[in-house]
Amino acid sequence: MTQNEKKNHHPKRNWILPRVGYSLVIVFSLVLFAFTFGMWSASDQILFPNWKGVSKDFLKCSPEGEKNWGKSCGNIRLTKEFYFREVLIPSLNGYDLPGWLVPAHENGILFSKGVILFVHGGGSDRRELTRLIPFYLNQGFDVLSFDLSCHGEAPCMVPGLTFGNREFRDVLSAYLYVSKKYKNILMFGSSVGASSLLIALPFLNGVKGLILENPMINFNRLILDSPESASLPNWMIQSLIDLVTSRGKFDSLLSPENSLRFSSSVPLLLIHSKKDFVVSYKHSEFLANLYPAPSEVWFPELGSHGKVWDENPSKYEARVKDFIQRNISKK
Template sequence: MDIKIEKENGKSQRKRSLLYGFYLILIVVLVLVILFVGLWKASNQILFPVLIGISKDFKECNAEGEKNWGKNCGNLRISNQYHYREIMIPSINGYDLPGWIVATHENGISKKRGVVLFVHGGGADRREFSRFISFYLKQGFDTISFDLSCHGEAPCLFPGLTFGSREFRDVLSAYLFIEKQYKNIIMIGSSVGASSILISLPFLKSVKGLVLENPMIDFKSLIFDSPESSNLPNWMMQTLLEIVSIRGKFDYMLSPKNSLPFVNDIPILIIHSKEDSVVNYHHSEKLVKLYKGTVEFWFPDLGFHGKVWDSNQLEYETKVESFIHKNIK
C-alpha cells in the first residue's frame, strides 16, 4: 500500500514538475516576444521618423507644421514667396531626386556669388530649408533644396532612413549636379543631412564651405547616447542597433568620424545647441576635435534639434554670414 502511494506521489510530482517547466518556458517565450515586439517598434521609429503636422506628399500642413517650417510648411508651390523651378537630380543610387532651385536673378537680386545646397534632416524633406531662402538670396546665392531617398517625393526602393549610409550618395549626386555650374558652392545640412555631407566630404573637392547643424559622429553613438538608452542594458541596445541596420539594409560603419581624417582643406562651421536631446552636442564637440582643417563652432544654450535659427535668429545669421564672407570673396 505504501509503495503504491509513493508511486502515485512520484507521478504527481513529475506532473507538477512538467507543468512548472511548461509555464516557465511559456513565460520565457512571452518575455522574448514582448521584447522583440518592443525592439521592432523602436526600430520602426528610428527607420521611419514622422514629423507632426507634415506629410510626405506635401498635402498636410497644420499649425504645428508651420511652426516648424514656416508659411505653408515651406511649400514653395503654395506660398508664392519666390520664383522657383522644379528640378530632377539624377542620383548614383539609381533614381532621380526632386528638388527646387530659387535663382537670384529670377527674384530681383542682381549680384550672384554662388549657390547654397541644402540637405535636410531625417524624416524631413526639401521644405525644411525654405525659411532660410531669403537670408541666402540677399547675400547673392542661388538656393537648391532636394529630397533625399525615402523623403518627400523622392523614391524609396529600400526601407527607410539610413543615417547617412545611403543618403550620402544622394548628397554626392547633388554636388556633382551643380559642380560645373557654380564656382562658389556652400553646403548646408541639418542632422542626418549634416552627417551625410560629412560622410561625402572626401569627394567634395570644389566646395568652399560647410555649415552643419547638429551632426552625429556615427550611428552607433547616436543610439547609445540617446536618453532612452540610459535605463536599458547594453545588449538590448546592441540588438536594436543590429535590427535597424539589417532592416534598413545599411552599413553603419560609414560615418562622419571615419570620413573626417581624409580631408583638411574645406572650412566648416558646426552649430549645435546644448538643448538638443536628439543628438547630444558632445557629438559636435568630438567632430571639432577630429577635424584637422579650419573649423569654427557655436554651441548655444538654446534651440531644440534643428531649431537653433528659430531660437537665436540674429546671432545665427551673423555667424553664418561672417563664415561665408571669410571663405567666399
C-alpha cells in the first residue's frame, strides 16, 4: 500500500461506531416515547374512566349502558317511572350539583321515614343507582340522587376523578342540604362514592347509617393492589401514582383509612363481593377492622364491581332492610 493509499484509507470500524451510537439513541428514544405514552394513557384511564360505554349525554343510551343501568340507562326523565323534582345542591366546591329528588309520598308510599342520599361511583353519574330507587321508596325513604363534580351534568372546574379528594366535599354539601329538612338520613355510596362517604364520615354525625359498596382503603392501595400492577416494578407504579395525582391536582392523604379514626357514632354496613377485581374485598375487611365503632360486613361470593344487587336482589335487599330497621328504630 502506497503512502497516499494509507493516508486515504479509513478502517470500517470508524464508520460502524457512529452508526451503533445513532441506533442506540434511536432505540432509547423509542423506548422513552413508549414508556411516556403508556404512562400517560394509563393515567388517562384512571382520571377519566368510562363506565360501561355510557356518555354524559343523558339523551343517549348504549345497549351496554341499558344492560347495566336499566331502561334508558336509568334516566327517569325519559322513563317517567317516578314522580321526581330536579334540584340543585350548593357545593362547598363553589358550584351547584344537579340532582333528582324522588319523594316517597308522591310515589304512593303512605309514610315517609326520612331520606337516603345516593352517591354514585367514579366515572358514572346519578343514573347508575336508579335501579335501587324502588327498594328504598318501599322502605319509606325519599331518594336524592345527584352528580358528583365532573360527572354527569355537574360542573368540572378541575377535570379528573380524585377518588374522594374533592368528591367528599360534594357529599358533605349534600348532607348539609338534606339535614335542614330531614331527621332520619341514610347515605349509600358505591366505589368512589363509598370512599367519599368515608372520608366525610367525621362530619356526618347526624346520619343514621351508611351503606357502602366496595370502598377502597386509599388511592395508593387501589393502584398497588390492582391486577395490572402485579407485573410492574414498584418504581413504575409510584411514577404512575405521582403522574395521576399531579395531573388531577390532588394528593392521597385524604382517605377512608385516615378518616375512620375520627368517627365512631355512625353505623356502617360494608358490602363487597369476593369477585370484585377492581377493588379487592380485603379493602372493606381492613376498613371494618379499623373502625372504632361496631360495623357490619357482608362479603357475597358473586357480583362484579358495583353489581352485588344485580346478582341476588332479594338477598341483598334483605340484608340492607335489616340494617335500616335496626338503626332507624333505635334512634
